[in-house]
Amino acid sequence: MARLSEEGSMVRWAQFCVGVAALALVIWGAAGRGEWASAEPAPRRLALVIGNGAYTGAHLIRLPNPTRDADAVKKMLDRLKFDDVVLATDLTTAGMRKALRQFRKSIAKGPVEIAAVFFAGHAIQFERENYLFGVDAEPETVADLPGMAVSLQEILANIAGAKGLKLVMLDACRDEATLLAAMKAQEPNKTRSASLSRGLARLERYRASDDTLIAYATSPDKVALDGVPGAHSPFTQALLELGPTPGKEIRLLFGAVRDKVARVTAGRQKPTAKTDTMGGREYYLVPAATRPKPVPIAAPKPKSGLKDFETFRDCADCPEMVAIPAGSFLMGSPKTELKRDEDEGPQRRVAMKAFAIGKYEVTVGQYRKFVKATDRKTDKGCWIWTGSKWEKRKDASWEAPGFTQTDAHPVTCVSWADGQAYVAWLSKRTGQAYRLPSEAEWEYAARAGTRGPFSFTGKISADKANYDASYSYDGSPKGVYRGKTLAVGSFKPNPWGLYDVHGNVWEWVQDCWHESYKGAPTDGSAWMAADKGDCSHAVLRGGSWYNDPIRLRSADRLWLQRDGRFRSWGFRVARTIIPS
Numbered sequence: 001m002a003r004l005s006e007e008g009s010m011v012r013w014a015q016f017c018v019g020v021a022a023l024a025l026v027i028w029g030a031a032g033r034g035e036w037a038s039a040e041p042a043p044r045r046l047a048l049v050i051g052n053g054a055y056t057g058a059h060l061i062r063l064p065n066p067t068r069d070a071d072a073v074k075k076m077l078d079r080l081k082f083d084d085v086v087l088a089t090d091l092t093t094a095g096m097r098k099a100l101r102q103f104r105k106s107i108a109k110g111p112v113e114i115a116a117v118f119f120a121g122h123a124i125q126f127e128r129e130n131y132l133f134g135v136d137a138e139p140e141t142v143a144d145l146p147g148m149a150v151s152l153q154e155i156l157a158n159i160a161g162a163k164g165l166k167l168v169m170l171d172a173c174r175d176e177a178t179l180l181a182a183m184k185a186q187e188p189n190k191t192r193s194a195s196l197s198r199g200l201a202r203l204e205r206y207r208a209s210d211d212t213l214i215a216y217a218t219s220p221d222k223v224a225l226d227g228v229p230g231a232h233s234p235f236t237q238a239l240l241e242l243g244p245t246p247g248k249e250i251r252l253l254f255g256a257v258r259d260k261v262a263r264v265t266a267g268r269q270k271p272t273a274k275t276d277t278m279g280g281r282e283y284y285l286v287p288a289a290t291r292p293k294p295v296p297i298a299a300p301k302p303k304s305g306l307k308d309f310e311t312f313r314d315c316a317d318c319p320e321m322v323a324i325p326a327g328s329f330l331m332g333s334p335k336t337e338l339k340r341d342e343d344e345g346p347q348r349r350v351a352m353k354a355f356a357i358g359k360y361e362v363t364v365g366q367y368r369k370f371v372k373a374t375d376r377k378t379d380k381g382c383w384i385w386t387g388s389k390w391e392k393r394k395d396a397s398w399e400a401p402g403f404t405q406t407d408a409h410p411v412t413c414v415s416w417a418d419g420q421a422y423v424a425w426l427s428k429r430t431g432q433a434y435r436l437p438s439e440a441e442w443e444y445a446a447r448a449g450t451r452g453p454f455s456f457t458g459k460i461s462a463d464k465a466n467y468d469a470s471y472s473y474d475g476s477p478k479g480v481y482r483g484k485t486l487a488v489g490s491f492k493p494n495p496w497g498l499y500d501v502h503g504n505v506w507e508w509v510q511d512c513w514h515e516s517y518k519g520a521p522t523d524g525s526a527w528m529a530a531d532k533g534d535c536s537h538a539v540l541r542g543g544s545w546y547n548d549p550i551r552l553r554s555a556d557r558l559w560l561q562r563d564g565r566f567r568s569w570g571f572r573v574a575r576t577i578i579p580s
Helices: 002-033 066-079 093-108 142-148 152-159 177-186 190-194 234-242 250-264 364-374 416-430 439-447
Strands: 044-051 084-089 112-121 123-126 129-133 149-151 165-172 212-216 272-274 321-324 327-331 348-352 355-358 382-385 390-393 506-513 534-541 558-561 569-571 574-576
Touching: 044 066, 044 093, 066 084, 066 112, 066 234, 084 093, 093 112, 093 149, 093 152, 112 129, 112 152, 129 152, 129 165, 142 149, 149 152, 152 165, 152 212, 165 234, 212 250, 234 250, 250 272, 321 439, 327 439, 348 439, 355 439, 364 416, 416 569, 439 506, 439 534
Parallel strands: 044 084, 044 112, 112 165, 165 212, 506 569
Antiparallel strands: 123 129, 129 149, 212 272, 321 355, 327 348, 355 574, 382 390, 506 534, 534 558
């Protein structure tokens, strides 16, 4: 029995050795054929996101938005299936260095497809190097910078070990003027302090490793906007909107971000990126293959196919329209705005859907075609300014407002109901949904991404708009009072390509009159609640040739009876569009 047991053990041992040898052959063969890919872990997508706003020093102002920006970027990257996104807010300089060391260790644990660092907060440049500040930083001289700030070169060194894309996004350089002045005052060597300046250093000086992309929120040597408190900076907002775009290669993605920020800031902020180390390999935040298939819910409506700010006409003699993109803005005026009225508040953030609006006010020629096509009969009579008072004259009308007009001038002496009849005719003629703009749509388009009293830069003047320039606003130069309309498009357009949003004629909008924005819609729709307002009166916006510059401000509001006709009143049309 013992002998049988030994033989059984030997047989089992021989079988085990054969099995091991066979397994070794399988492993060797697979390795030789390159079939053992599963032994290599899948490349990871990692990110370190830092937002510093609660600065404690005397010379770096607190920033309201970086922590919100960082949190939103973290959530976006989570949705885009990044494997590990570390969010860190209001870090000290030592905390920033610790976070970078930990990020470097994470990179070293295995293959990396993308290693991304996002920073929002204060930064300056000195001798062609960028320094990013922790919330405790308060350097007095340039000698303090290496210890009190993290350089961009440090960030690049910490992510250099990643074999995939190294992506650095700097939404920095918000407003460091006080710090710069204080440091230069303490620096005895004027030559050295002269190389201390705002903005970030030019990207050419960086010798980054292969497949590194460095993106700035604005151009080198320029200051980036922080955005409206409680919102996002223009750069981060554009990144949040465009980052999830499927199939957008990373270089094209940041090109689109650049274009978006330049548009919404009217060219005042233009992001830049260093891509010269990028080779032929393509990188995506969202690969095209991951685009979800649309789930049909109902019969799809035709898409507009319109690009942001594209101009178009729905018929040969229809008003020329501008496609306005979706977005958000602060509607109304701040309490600090000169000569504001109480009905311009309280300010509130309004989320806007895409829509189209007239490039120009509706002209006499366009209105004439409508009257002829519909045989519309309107009551005679229009209020005329006699030079000393307004007087209603029965012989005055849109055809004879009391001053000479051509077909290229804006139509006047039209009521709110006249405007409604015109857009109904346009809608029937074109098959599109024309209407008067809502008050929110009007102000969003008129402001065109600006926040001041007017959408143009500098002071208002008679060479920028048609108004009574014998009056001044906030030190603006006085000029001519023309006393009548001018042909549409006589001045430069606003940043979104709309003409005469300030002056020429008041423009009817859809909304009923409300004496404040308390309870107003926040989705951009017209406020038609009669129980909270007066729907016998409607709102007009923009000011006219007759008014002093105070009434031309983007936030100013006028309310009058819907059936009223004045020779300083006209309108501009809007059109619903279906976003692609």
